[in-house]
Amino acid sequence: MVDQLEELLQQPPDAVRELAEVLFTPGALPPAVRVLATLRADFLEPVLGHPDMGQAAGRHLYALGPLGEQGLRAVVTAAVDALPGVSYEPRLAARILADTGTGPGVLPLLALTLTLLWQRQENGVLTHRAYEQLGGVTGALGNHADQVWAEHVPAAREEAARRLFTQLVRLPFGAAVATRRLARRADLDEEQWRLAQRLAAHTRLLVTDRAAEGTETVELTHEALIGAWRKLADWVAEDRAFLGWRETVRHERERWQRAGRAPEHLPAAAAVAGAKTWLPGRAAALSEAEREYLAAGRAHRRRRAGRRGALFSGLAAALALALVLGVLYVVERRDSQERAALGASRALARSAQEASATDPARAALLALAAYDTSPTQEAENELLRRHLQYADYERVLSGRLGDTVFDTSRDGDVVLAASKRSGATLFVRALTGPVRALRLPSADRVQYVMVSGDGRRAAYVQYDGRAVWFAVRPGAERPAGPPHRLPDAPGIGGDWSDSVTPAMSLDGTMVVAHVRGRLIRWDLDRGPHGALAGNLPAPKGIEFRMWPAPDDRTLLVPVFRRFRSFGQGEKGSLLALDLPTGRSRLLVRADADQIRVSGDRTRAVLCRVRGKAAEVTVHRLTDGAREGVAYSEKDEDFASGLCMVQSVDGSGLRVALNSGKGLSVVDLREGRVLSRNGLPHANSSMSRSSPWLVESGGALYYVRHDESMIGFVRLRPGSWFLDAGRQLLSPDGAYTITVLADGSRLQRHYAHKESARVLADVPRRKPYRVPSRSEPLALDRGGRLLADREGQNLVTVRDARTLRRTTTVTTAEPPPADSPVPLADPRGGGPGQDGDTGAYDGFRYFFDRGGKLITVAGDVVEQWDPHTGRRLHRFDAGVLRTRYGGAKDAALMIGAYPAANRISVVVLDRPGIHLVDLTTGRTTGTVPTGDDILAAQFDSTGRYFAILRRGSILELWRRGDPPRKELGPLRSVAESSETPFFAGFLAGRDRYLLAANNAVRVHRLGEPGYERSYSFTGPRDSALDGEHSFLDASRDGGTVLHIGPDGTGGPLQLSPRRWYRELCETVGDRELTAEEADLLPAEPRSRRPCAGVN
Secondary structure, three states: OEOOHHHHHHOOHHHHHHHHHHHHOOOOOOOOOOOOEOOOHHHHHHHHOOOOOHHHHOOOOOOOOOOHHHHHHHHHHHHHHOOOOOEEOOOHHHHHHHHHOOOOOHHHHHHHHHHHHHHOOEOOEEOHHHHHHHOHHHHHHHHHHHHHHHHHOOHHHHHHHHHHHHHOEEOOOOOOOOEEOOEEHHHOOHHHHHHHHHHHHHOOOEEEEEOOOOOEEEEEOOOHHHHHOHHHHHHHHHOHHHHHHHHHHHHHHHHHHHOOOOHHHOOOHHHHHHHHHHHHHHHHHOOHHHHHHHHHHHHHHHHHHHHHHHHHHOOOOOHHHHHHHHHHHHHHHHHHHHHHHHHHHHHHHHHHHHHOOOOHHHHHHHHHHHHHHOOOHHHHHHHHHHHHHHOOOOEEEEOOOOOEEEEEOOOOOEEEEEEOOOOEEEEEOOOOOOOEEEEEOOOOOEEEEEEOOOOOEEEEEEOOOOEEEEEEOOOOOOOEOOOEEOOOOOOOOOOEOOOEOOEEOOOOOEEEEEEOOEEEEEEOOOOOOOEEEEEEEOOOOEOEOOEEOOOOOEEEEEEEEEOOOOOOOEEEEEEEEEOOOOOEEEEEEEEEOEEEEOOOOOEEEEEEEEOOEEEEEEEEOOOOOEEEEEEEOOOOOOOOOOOOEEEEOOOOOEEEEEOOOOEEEEEOOOOEEEEEEOOOOOOOOOOEEOOEOEEEOOEEEEEEEEOOEEEEEEOOOEEOOOOEEEEEEOOOOOEEEEEEOOOOEEEEEEOOOOOOOEEEEEEOOOOOOOOOOOOOOEEOOOOOEEEEEEEOOEEEEEEOOOOOEEEEEEOOOOOOOOOOOOOOOOOOOOOOOOOOOOOOOOEEEEEOOOOOEEEEEOOEEEEEOOOOOOEEEEEEOOHHHHHOOOOOOOOEEEEEOOOOOEEEEEEOOOOOEEEEEOOOOOEEEEEOOOOOEEEEEEOOOOOEEEEEEOOOEEEEEEOOOOOEEEEOOOOOOOOOOOOOOEEEEOOOOOEEEEEEOOEEEEEEOOOOOOOEEEEOOOOOOOOOOOOOEEEEEOOOOOEEEEEOOOOOEEEEEOOHHHHHHHHHHHHOOOOOOHHHHHOOOOOOOOOOOOOOOO
């Protein structure tokens, strides 16, 4: 039994070859000995591609799917149920199962939790109290590791322990997450080795061993520690740059070894530059072989420099030779530059990944710089991830913006933001671009920021009470003018109100603040820095915000009176306070639950809860009179019993109302909905939005802060919500056809995101049948006809362009679903396209090569004229069980074949794919295969076919006598049985697309590896972390139907150049500053990668 075969890849090549020969060479072991090896699925391709292990490992593959809910339940309960006198407290087992979930990597966490819980049993009872003390399934490992650390690592040895754990982690080349690393004793100093021995002897954190050649080794007990133990996860995050560089060195060294130590494969410039940074303090973290490799690279570079010097010194004596050598030099230099660009691109892509959580705009800019430097696979993947992360944003601003307060000008082009943990940042040309960002100096943390409506002035207030204002000059070399410190009000100190935000007038000439129960006013045009202009008592009940009116003498003040009855909330009024005299008048009576003021401060938007509904109205501020139509949401999907006015436009006549589903923009003049837009997934529950909608270039934008970024979401007219029950792409990828989630309607839409127009919309037959994942819609080969199952045995054929009904056929009754049956994709999208191995009712339908509709109800196969609904042929496929020796109840897998009137049939557990003529019922041919096939699929010529073997392993074959395997086995497509995938032959050339396991790969038949590959997985805890689903693909493989971990998605064009253009728009053609460029691990080709992009 060889557990974790992937660990062998960390051994020296000679050791791998020696062990592979012993284990896998035929005849090397006695006949009675069998070898069983386990391998992590994500290491399948490296092992299959390994020269010593690949052939042997590929002979017999068995995919082990997740345990599933029942398997996990047995893990948790079976052992306890079998022991008398031992039990869980009521509902504890169910609680553990709920906390565990079914995601990847849960088993080691669950195993440790159950072990520790068993140790803490009380008189045979496993208790909720003990489980909570452990921290539950997700917290047990981290808490245990913290406890062990505190007991066995003295404070004086913590730094050595940290260096030790860094040695035990690696960042695989091109991977998003770290894995454990086997360290040899020679890699550690004496103090680290003593610590390793102590932790291995007394804890479950480390394990020591001895390699085959006698070398002592140490490694983490399980990779789950890297993610579950916060201390180690933080170290990995801090050391990502070093870990990535070390992995680059390891990767380049292996390539050098495979190339016979050819000089051209010595370290690239990025690796050598990294050595200058990392080697002085971390030489021990590299193996001796890696250090020798870097030394060889430095020596080679010195020799090459010497050769060039000799070349130029002999130029006059041997011109002809110099010309030859000069050409060689140019070629070598070009090759060297290409290698340097490759290394720099990969290093920049890693930096982009590291910055994605803390500085999203910079991460996108680094991904662009990586691709611009060299279009490596790593750079393409980062482009894709950043494109997916920001696809719903028109613009993204970032830079130390955690816990941010921000304000914008009315056109959104000037943004001032500040983190409570750092200073303020000014952004100019935020929407029109190119974006420029400037960090502003501050003596203390910043509490408030203000921007005038016209964007010409801005101000910020520090926590120590000091306020600073400055002019904004977007075209100047420094966009922030000289700072002006506002004079302190009497007794102001640091007691600016934390419940009322200070405000700046629209023209930037006045600032008003609530300080110690008084309203303080400054005139910014008086004196060199501004002067105090007023000090009035604040109205009782003032809360949240206040707004200087356009006349610069009136202050609009909301006041609230609190009700003591719980749940009634607060009712507000809006006052107009005359600043010179202190007199106030009531503009809006005291019954508003929410008050917003328009961007031009001429109207107020009020929201009141009326019964179970919220009502929104707009009022003139000159006299308080109501305008337009009162609006209450009628659509149940968007209705709320709370006031959810998020933002108001400049006039106050358009408002954005939030709901759990998204944002609705309402015209209050006519009381109608202008648009419904989904909002990007929020990473934080504390995200906040601007009180005003931004208007620029005739478009409307919603602005919000989410964790470390400020994003602008364009609110396009129309409804952008599509609750899809089932969806497919047109063959050219230009359109989608969708059955709504409730099954009521069928719709056709453009596949691109620029239009929400519904191209066709028809009702479906009642009672509505919602198609499951196991019964996709079907298109004929030309994409002109659509088949849609609308009843138990009813299939409607429609014109795929207009969705008008052509005919409806009534088929044979499908049999009841007795047992789970693996499914083949009936329309040629790929064997087992949906990844659904659940029970179904034995009903399938698709179009054959001649354009006829084929329905399969149990064993009954019927062929129909799709225009008239006339049945052409009927065939009982059950006779094939007897004909080919199948069991009486053997399942039949019936699919399409690229010839008129033909189908393909697989009898489960019997060899061969049988080709049957529906007109005669005769078998016209059999493609020889093994007996472990679940499904089969043919390309459009019939020359190639794909088979899905048990374990959901895909293989691609060429027909012949005998058939020849062209590719595979490929990685199992059933690692998550609940996640849909897509697989299929592409039109034209001999290519095959597999979209599964969070990646899309295009394979060329007969060639190893893949032609194109895109990885969708993001770093742990990011918006991209989780299962990505793939429902369909266009025939050229240029577009896939993708659903992200948050359940949203749609058509995605697989075009790095398109992602590049759209990301340039998202970051606003921003450039890397000199300071940012100096901190990068490699030099990009350009600090402004978006220059010249159309």
